[in-house]
Amino acid sequence: xxxxxxxxxxxxxxxxxxxxxxxxxxxxxxxxxxxxxxxxxxxxxxxxxxxxxxxxxxxxxxxxxxxxxxxxxxxxxxxxxxxxxxxxxxxxxxxxxxxxxxxxxxx
Amino acid sequence: xxxxxxxxxxxxxxxxxxxxxxxxxxxxxxxxxxxxxxxxxxxxxxxxxxxxxxxxxxxxxxxxxxxxxxxxxxxxxxxxxxxxxxxxxxxxxxxxxxxxxxxxxxxxxxxxxxxxxxxxxx
Numbered sequence: 001x002x003x004x005x006x007x008x009x010x011x012x013x014x015x016x017x018x019x020x021x022x023x024x025x026x027x028x029x030x031x032x033x034x035x036x037x038x039x040x041x042x043x044x045x046x047x048x049x050x051x052x053x054x055x056x057x058x059x060x061x062x063x064x065x066x067x068x069x070x071x072x073x074x075x076x077x078x079x080x081x082x083x084x085x086x087x088x089x090x091x092x093x094x095x096x097x098x099x100x101x102x103x104x105x106x107x
Numbered sequence: 108x109x110x111x112x113x114x115x116x117x118x119x120x121x122x123x124x125x126x127x128x129x130x131x132x133x134x135x136x137x138x139x140x141x142x143x144x145x146x147x148x149x150x151x152x153x154x155x156x157x158x159x160x161x162x163x164x165x166x167x168x169x170x171x172x173x174x175x176x177x178x179x180x181x182x183x184x185x186x187x188x189x190x191x192x193x194x195x196x197x198x199x200x201x202x203x204x205x206x207x208x209x210x211x212x213x214x215x216x217x218x219x220x221x222x223x224x225x226x227x228x229x
Contacts, residue, residue, distance in 0.1 A: 003171075034215035036152070043222055044144075044152060044203055049215035087152050091212035094166040096142075096154040 002026050002090050005055045006099035012107040019076045021102045023071045023088035032092035035064055035073045036047075048073065049091075080106075109133035109218050111203050114227055115222030123227070124192050128201030129186040137161075137181040140206040142216055143188050145199035153199070156188065160208040171197075190191075193227045199222050 013019050023033065031051035036044040046055045048064035049059055061076045075082055083106050088099040089102035115127040129141070143155040156177040157166045165177050176189040186203050201223050204216035 032213070034212070036209060036215075038152075043219035044216075045219070046215045046217045049217075050213055055215070055217065089152075089154070089215070091207075094157070095168045096157070096212065098152040098154065101151040 001095055002029065002093060002097055004090055004097050004099040006086075006088060006102050008102060009100065010103040010105060012105045014078060014107045015078055017107075019075045019078060019104060021073045021086055021088075023066075023073070023099050025069045025071075025090055027049075027089045028057055028068045029061055030090045032090055033064075033066070033071050034089045034091055035062075036087045037082075037084045037088065038087065044087065046088075064068045075104075078104075109205075111205065111220035112218040112219055113201065113203055115225035116201065117223045118226045118228065119193055120229050121194060121227055124189070124191045125193065125224055125225060127188040127190065127201055127203075127225070131186065131205070134205065136179075136184040138208060140177060140179075140212075141186045142204045142212075143177060143186075143201055143205045143222075144199045144204055144216070145197075146218075146222075147162075147199045150199075155201070157206055157212075158186070159210070159226045162182050164209075190225070193225075195227050197223060198227045201220070 035048040037045045038044040052064045110188045112130045140159045142157040174192045178180035203220045
């Protein structure tokens with residue numbers, strides 16, 4: 001199975017800050033990576049697919065990059081509604097696996 | 108409006124069975140694969156299973172293989188998860204999600220239901 005490791009596990013930031021979350025795959029996955037946002041008590045929401053493609057309706061302050069084993073999710077100019085938990089997921093092989101999550105908290 | 112609505116969750120004893128349903132609307136259900144993802148209380152996301160658009164191929168996490176069965180009825184726009192031999196560690200919120208049509212999930216899981224809660228306890 002492909003292991004996905006996110007860092008950091010949690011991060012504190014302020015409105016207007018830029019935040020970067022990293023996801024590392026245990027083996028190369030090309031660009032087969034998705035990012036999701038989850039708020040408490042809600043279902044996950046797709047933000048990014050194919051490592052860097054922005055899902056329709058997602059604000060452009062979200063961006064993804066990387067290929068192979070190392071990926072990043074960047075949020076520029078944090079908004080109050082961005083404080084949530086973020087997960088990466090590899091979509092190249094079964095079982096699909098998620099990172100453990102990164103909780104973005106208000107400083 | 109594209110929508111997924113899960114049902115069938117509840118409290119069940121260890122060793123028991125439960126069948127979850129996921130009713131889809133607002134998109135051509137038979138054209139897409141469907142997945143189940145679960146989340147134990149206070150934990151992260153855990154992929155459970157996927158079924159391709161035709162229903163002809165299924166995939167499972169090792170933790171549920173042999174105990175859970177994913178299926179679909181394209182005439183009813185409904186996805187199912189039959190869960191047998193349930194264990195305490197299966198306690199979670201179970202989400203259904205719209206996925207890629209076949210093996211690929213290149214576009215990710217772009218539509219999710221609100222989830223249904225399963226508690227396995229005596």
